Amino acid sequence: MHEWAVAEGVVDTLLELGKKERAKRIVRVKLRVGELRQIERDLFEFALRELAKGTIAEGMGVEVEVERSVMCCRVCGFKWSFDEVKEKLGEEENEAIHFLPDILPVYVKCPGCGSVDFEVSEGRGVVIWSVEMEK
Amino acid sequence: MHEWAVAEGVVDTLLELGKKERAKRIVRVKLRVGELRQIERDLFEFALRELAKGTIAEGMGVEVEVERSVMCCRVCGFKWSFDEVKEKLGEEENEAIHFLPDILPVYVKCPGCGSVDFEVSEGRGVVIWSVEMEK
Amino acid sequence: MELDPRRVAVRKMLGRVKRVVSVVSTKGGVGKSMISVTFALILSRRGYRVGLLDLDLHNPSAHVILGECGAPSEDRGILPPEVHGLKFVSIVHFSDGRPVFLRGGEISDTIVELLSVSQWGSLDFLIVDMPPGSGDELLETIKLLQGLEVLAVSTPSKLAREAVEKMVAMLEEMGVRVVGVVENMVPPGSLGERDERVLGKIRFDGRVEEAIGKVEELLSTDFAMDVERVVEAYLRASNIRRGVK
């Protein structure tokens, strides 16, 4: 699962940050992961903890919050969220979106007007929301 | 001068808004005009008042504020404003930017790193900032 | 509250433009620009009032095909210059021929700016030469221009045909009016083969390259003869009788 790759990016970013801030220890991190990623949370948290072993982040507290998605149509202004359309998608389509959230308009049209020209204004990214460090 | 075209867009938008809100009169409008547009303010305000004649916006108060520009480089993060680079530009270049503010990177590079990949985060648009109406 | 007065301005500026036809393709180099310019010139010679808008901001070429670009003047907006009978607007009027590097957000914004100040006046047709692909230029014009018509250009190449058909199907699903697919650069021998799916075929014509920049020469090529047939098929398909405006 590519949860490991995402987790690796997070841990590396934390370690870079820790170095820059001359932290002794990274105590806790809060992450927001977009709903579109359909991430396996247990696996993701496990990967984060495993990858932190032997670093200043070893044993850190991990909080992962799933950010609900908001899509906003650029043509008609209609707003909707992924769970309203998810069921109509096949397994392979969900798998593609899991890897590449931006590909959503390839599989989904605006329920309001049928356009593929919509923005994913929330629920797409992986964001390090807060970091607690010991200096 | 194309100030008239911009003014026409503003007045038409105000009248649409007035109609939608069933206003009897448009009393006052505040506009923010991006510095990059190098607009002739007197001419612009004159055009606004002329175009408003015979409409519910006739005699409205007009306040035009010039919004200072902020450019932000996507590569190196450097920030600067138009007045730091304006003097190096020729008359025709300024004329082109006056018409099409987005064309700036054709004539100006990031003073920090030389890239043309920068964002004009402020000072580009024409924004109707507030409208006072009598209902 | 924030209101963008430019979008209202666009509607007004295009208020007396009867039809807007965008020439699109998934691929570059299939002849969008050659066809746009020739299509516009032929309509103009038939007595229609025609504008030509080059929206390929990274690679404007309509002015090269026309051989000149003219200079806009100002009067309550931008008055497009007349170039060989066409009202012509291109980024080259503002970029001075320099290379244009712009991200999508700025491309969309540029299109809104251009259309909010260009005084087209009364036009029967505004032909829009588009860049390849289905990015900001295409999405923003669909959003901005109600009733936009699309003419898609393909070639017999394996790399073009299927992709263009899929693009067209998607545009139709989105409710965009596709007036047809034109197949360009067809080997001269196979022109005769009928194909229900295409509005017209245009031969590969070795004289085209030499005629770039020379409008009279261009209009005398076999290429232009074939584009003329496409114009006729287009007018027929849209119930516009010849000569009647």
Place this chain on the structure above:
Amino acid sequence: MELDPRRVAVRKMLGRVKRVVSVVSTKGGVGKSMISVTFALILSRRGYRVGLLDLDLHNPSAHVILGECGAPSEDRGILPPEVHGLKFVSIVHFSDGRPVFLRGGEISDTIVELLSVSQWGSLDFLIVDMPPGSGDELLETIKLLQGLEVLAVSTPSKLAREAVEKMVAMLEEMGVRVVGVVENMVPPGSLGERDERVLGKIRFDGRVEEAIGKVEELLSTDFAMDVERVVEAYLRASNIRRGVK
């Protein structure tokens, strides 16, 4: 505070990739995809470890030229499939061949996503097939990939040459390493003419179209022979001795 962990991931994922060469042009249809694929195949046959990344999201065509696209597997990221000896990543792995309509912001984001999870491993070269133009794809890769090299493709057409030269000059002003301009679709007779400004010329070869999708046939064309000379000029210009990795 908001931090984007993907950008750090990109750096790591490309950590063992020695050189990234983007094949660019102002124009479409000049042969970027044909040259990218052939260039990559030739390097691979010479024993280099080569990846091929198709970033023409609106019009992916490398998989059509290769005749297959393979399927990525997952292991701490995406493992690119081996296609004719190349590690291959394309949007088609995710779009299922459907049409892709994306604005610039989403294009940039897609590129960051793709590169943040693709496990290239150790590569001597990553060849990137780019869309035409100077938009998000080009600007985002310049921003993302330190040390990016650019190979620009032009043709003898009036519509290509000057524009490509201006684009290249601008890239150099921006500090991007341009390894050279390749002139494609040169009439076979004029191949001999020397031109200081070009890294190499590639003949127009009527067999190319037929060879799309058939790698061995493609590599036996005059076209491939000319691309091979470009590969050699490129390796020479960059001081890479033949066979030495």
